[in-house]
Amino acid sequence: xxxxxxxxxxxxxxxxxxxxxxxxxxxxxxxxxxxxxxxxxxxxxxxxxxxxxxxxxxxxxxxxxxxxxxxxxxxxxxxxxxxxxxxxxxxxxxxxxxxxxxxxxxxxxxxxxxxxxxxxxxxxxxxxxxxxxxxxxxxxxxxxxxxxxxxxxxxxxxxxxxx
Amino acid sequence: xxxxxxxxxxxxxxxxxxxxxxxxxxxxxxxxxxxxxxxxxxxxxxxxxxxxxxxxxxxxxxxxxxxxxxxxxxxxxxxxxxxxxxxxxxxxxxxxxxxxxxxxxxxxxxxxxxxxxxxxxxxxxxxxxxxxxxxxxxxxxxxxxxxxxxxxxxxxxxxxxxx
Numbered sequence: 001x002x003x004x005x006x007x008x009x010x011x012x013x014x015x016x017x018x019x020x021x022x023x024x025x026x027x028x029x030x031x032x033x034x035x036x037x038x039x040x041x042x043x044x045x046x047x048x049x050x051x052x053x054x055x056x057x058x059x060x061x062x063x064x065x066x067x068x069x070x071x072x073x074x075x076x077x078x079x080x081x082x083x084x085x086x087x088x089x090x091x092x093x094x095x096x097x098x099x100x101x102x103x104x105x106x107x108x109x110x111x112x113x114x115x116x117x118x119x120x121x122x123x124x125x126x127x128x129x130x131x132x133x134x135x136x137x138x139x140x141x142x143x144x145x146x147x148x149x150x151x152x153x154x155x156x157x158x159x160x161x162x163x
Numbered sequence: 164x165x166x167x168x169x170x171x172x173x174x175x176x177x178x179x180x181x182x183x184x185x186x187x188x189x190x191x192x193x194x195x196x197x198x199x200x201x202x203x204x205x206x207x208x209x210x211x212x213x214x215x216x217x218x219x220x221x222x223x224x225x226x227x228x229x230x231x232x233x234x235x236x237x238x239x240x241x242x243x244x245x246x247x248x249x250x251x252x253x254x255x256x257x258x259x260x261x262x263x264x265x266x267x268x269x270x271x272x273x274x275x276x277x278x279x280x281x282x283x284x285x286x287x288x289x290x291x292x293x294x295x296x297x298x299x300x301x302x303x304x305x306x307x308x309x310x311x312x313x314x315x316x317x318x319x320x321x322x323x324x325x326x
Binding site for chain 2: 004006008009016077078080083086087091093099102103125153
């Protein structure tokens with residue numbers, strides 16, 4: 001069953017992540033608007049631009065595999081983003097809003113780190129060096145964004161201790 | 164608004180993770196049963212035992228905060244586990260089943276790493292040293308499980324290249 005081998009799994013996950021990145025593209029402007037600290041707003045805006053690049057990389061991989069770019073609904077990212085929305089609403093007007101938004105964004109980053117880590121390993125195993133490099137480039141950016149958010153969280157956490 | 168400060172965010176996220184850990188407790192036996200490689204079956208069983216310990220740690224934190232242990236529906240883990248179910252069904256009988264199960268489990272681990280990382284930082288900021296230590300212990304186990312799964316994936320990926 002060739003569609004149930006590693007190549008099939010890579011294609012399935014590629015479509016899953018393509019859906020996820022497009023969902024994140026829609027969510028980030030809302031998160032940037034909700035954030036209070038200018039540095040956090042800027043981080044979300046910068047990551048929006050990076051995410052546009054991630055979508056282009058995925059489309060390049062589709063092309064390398066001679067496939068039409070298409071997404072399959074990714075329940076994971078839908079749930080993670082929904083949870084972020086809820087935190088944004090629940091903590092709106094409170095001192096912990098930014099801390100909550102950062103944690104929600106880090107859950108998104110970690111989902112992507114898991115997915116791109118697997119995709120990179122699978123592409124390498126399948127001898128798809130160019131695809132592996134593209135996945136690796138995005139992986140590096142997701143990891144850097146996660147670290148950047150950890151840095152920003154230090155101030156947001158301190159500001160959120162007060163009521 | 165004290166319920167919208169860092170303490171409120173910590174309590175909200177504690178309930179979220181309590182729900183998530185209990186959902187993972189239910190999912191792991193199914194994943195262990197679905198896995199083909201004995202080493203992967205064993206890894207899921209071991210993580211089931213660890214997860215029981217994580218639930219106990221969370222209950223200890225509830226107690227420290229003088230709260231009754233209770234979960235709030237965690238849309239993120241519901242989505243992540245649903246996606247794992249789908250991969251298990253879709254790749255059932257195929258060579259990439261274990262590779263897909265490992266990737267699904269790593270998405271779970273990364274969600275938990277994001278959550279426990281935030282909880283540990285928030286507890287530290289709030290001067291809740293004992294809670295911070297408990298979150299940190301679980302965080303270390305989740306990170307170790309993620310690394311263990313990466314190790315197991317090397318064999319599963321190789322076996323999945325063939326149709």
